[in-house]
Amino acid sequence: MIKISQRLFSTTRPILQQPLVIKNSRIAASVILTRGPQITRDATPFEQAYFDYQEKLDRHDSAVFPQDFYFKKGSVAERRWKEDVQSRDAAMKDPSVSLSAAIQRDSTTPAATTTATTPIQLADRITQADKDNDIKKLDRALQRHLYLIVKQHNQWQFPQTDLQANEYLHEAKTTAAERQLQEACGKDMDVWFVGRQPISHLKQSPSRKEDTEGLKIFFMKARMYAGQAKPNNKDVSDYAWLTKEELATYLSPDYYKAIKDSLGDL
Structure with a gap:
C-alpha cells in the first residue's frame, strides 16, 4: 500500500477567491451611505x-x-x-x-x-463647516442629506468592490458592500443597511477593446448614525460628504444618472 505523506496536504496552497462573473460582466457591490438631515428645513x-x-x-x-x-x-x-x-x-x-x-x-x-425673563436665542443654522465649505465635515448642510463618496482608483464614486464567487448581495452578515465599507472607510461608523436588496444598478461596457468583461454595479442603501469615515485602504485616497446637487459635479454623468433617482430630494 502506498502511503500518502501528510506533508503534501499541509503545503497545499489555499484556493484564491475569484471575482463573480455573470454573462461576461463582473458583479460589483456599492454602498450609498447617507447622513440624514439634522434640523428641519426652512419653510418656503x-x-x-x-x-x-x-x-x-x-x-x-x-x-x-x-x-x-x-x-x-x-x-x-x-x-x-x-x-x-x-x-x-x-x-x-x-x-x-x-x-x-x-x-x-x-x-x-x-x-x-432689562426684564427678569431671558430672551430666546436661536441657534445659527449655518455652521462653521458651511462657511469654510469643508466637505469632509458632517456638521454641514444640516437641512440636507449628505452622501459619502470616495476617490477610488483615481475617480470619485460610492465605496465599491467586486463580489467574490462565494458572496451574495442579500446575505445579512457577509455582504460585499458592508465588507468594502469597512475596508475602505474604517470601522468607526455606526451604519445600518436599510434593506438586503439593491435600490439601483449601473451596467458599464468594457472600457478598452482588449477587455472582454463589462461591469454591473448594484447599489445598496445604508444610513449613518454616528462616527466618521477614516479611509484606511490604499485604493482610497480621499473622501467627501456631499449633497445631491454637489454629487453631480463629482460623479461622471452616466454614473450620476444611474443613482440620482435613488437619492432624497432634501
Missing part, C-alpha cells in the same frame, strides 16, 4: 405665509385670556405680557409681519432685555 415663502395666516386666524378666534388671574398687578411678568400683547396686536394689523416674528423682534430690544 408659501409655507411661511400660510403658517402666518393660520396663526393670526387662530388668535382672532381665540377666547380672551384672563390675565388678572395669572399675573399679579404691577409685576414684571404682567408688564412683559402686556408688551407681548401690544406686539401681537400690531402684527395683526400688518399682513407682512407674523406674530412669531413680532414677539422675537421685541424680545431683542434693550427694554426687553
